[in-house]
Amino acid sequence: MSDFLMPSLGADMERGKLVEWLVKPGSEVKKGDVIAIVETHKGAFEVDIFEEGVISELCAGEGQEVPVGGVLARLMPSNSVPAIVPPPGPMAPTAVVKAPEVALAAPPSPGAPSASAKSPTVAQKVSSISPASRARAKVTPAAGRRAAELEIDPYTLKGTGIYGSVTIADVERASASQVSREASARPTRPGRGFDPLQMRQAIAAAMSRSKREIPHYYLTTTIDMGPSLSWLETFNTERPPDQRLLPATLFLKATALALREVPQFNGFWENGRFRPGSGIHIGWAVSLRGGGLIAPAVHDVDTMTLSELMSALRDLVARARGGGLRSSEMTNPSFTVTSLGERGADSVIGVIYPPQVATLGFGRIAVRPWVIDDKVTARPIVVSSLAADHRASDGHAGGLFLAAVDRLLQEPVKL
């Protein structure tokens, strides 16, 4: 018997609202299954489970607010005869357990693969989710807000946006047709898009804590992107658009391999000491349309091919913006990367997301004068900037880390 707890979806989360259960007592679950939808100030998340077994009891009712670490459900091994307890009403009491700020949703079972094992591809992960929950994952934040205003459940609509996401237009159309059919006595659910004001406050809280507690130090290195970009051009020429790579995938993979070499930047500062990350799970900063920022994790980046990484990034960015991020992507990033993209500024000096100990930023790739063999020549260059926690590391290690990122980007074929 084990307890399934309300996960901490970031340092700034104190509680979450259980919006919907996708399992019931007696449901068999396996690692990676999405079992519930939880809403926080950053929007709605799919809560996935890290254990196998049978749900024996749902301890929180739909609509109930549960503190981080509070028991959501109880789980029994699948070979034992389950003693099934009926689900509670909305006012059922909840055990309050103090959980560490960043913890896995549930501890991995002894038989679970180690963090260094190859993670399933995105397609495999997606296919393990029921069609119902996959369909509900695709509502744009703007559509979610409009739907809440119009008291429409956007998750019942057919989406016409990219990846089949439900857009504002879909919501407006549904509203128009709903008005004509006024018989619908169906109770409405809360909107699941994020609230920009609450998101702002969440970012304010996390970043204030970072600047108050973390003694940051900063290092930058300018990197010649010539070899990486020519390799990318050749790679992309032979492929249809949906198999092409963006430079971001090279940044991410080079960062992951550099973290393997200099592991003291991959992990957490907790209770006055450094705790190494259990794998290289890199938070990827995604700016949200309408304001706000979220940095969900790509898991085990060091073990992925560039193509796998590109699919994972496309999937992650689409879900970050359209809804459907999973709790496992929010609980355990052990490092964060920000890439400003082709229209961004020259460089970004980051603010560390606590309790992580470092963050790496990449500016816009731009053609600039560069010296090779004593001759000035035009090259595409990028400024990489490390912000790191001086309690956990010193500048010397930071310099080694940036040098490793630079070296890895000079040999893209090995990434």
Add this chain to the structure above:
Amino acid sequence: MTKAEIRQLALDILSGIAPETDPSAIAGHEDIREALDIDSMDFLNFVIALHQRTEIEIPEADYPKLFTLDGVVAYLSQ
């Protein structure tokens, strides 16, 4: 596909990528990346969707021709 259909297709895809905007308000010569604040991932999704819906090959080197709505219509109606 007629030019009007191509334009409508592009607008439909863009309103899925930037749902809170009204792409039909963009002038034909405006840079859609700036007008709609879309990043390189969004732009790649735009190209993928155009390719899938029209089955026209779009090499990476031709991306700059697709930075405006007029450019998209001209490129895909060739």
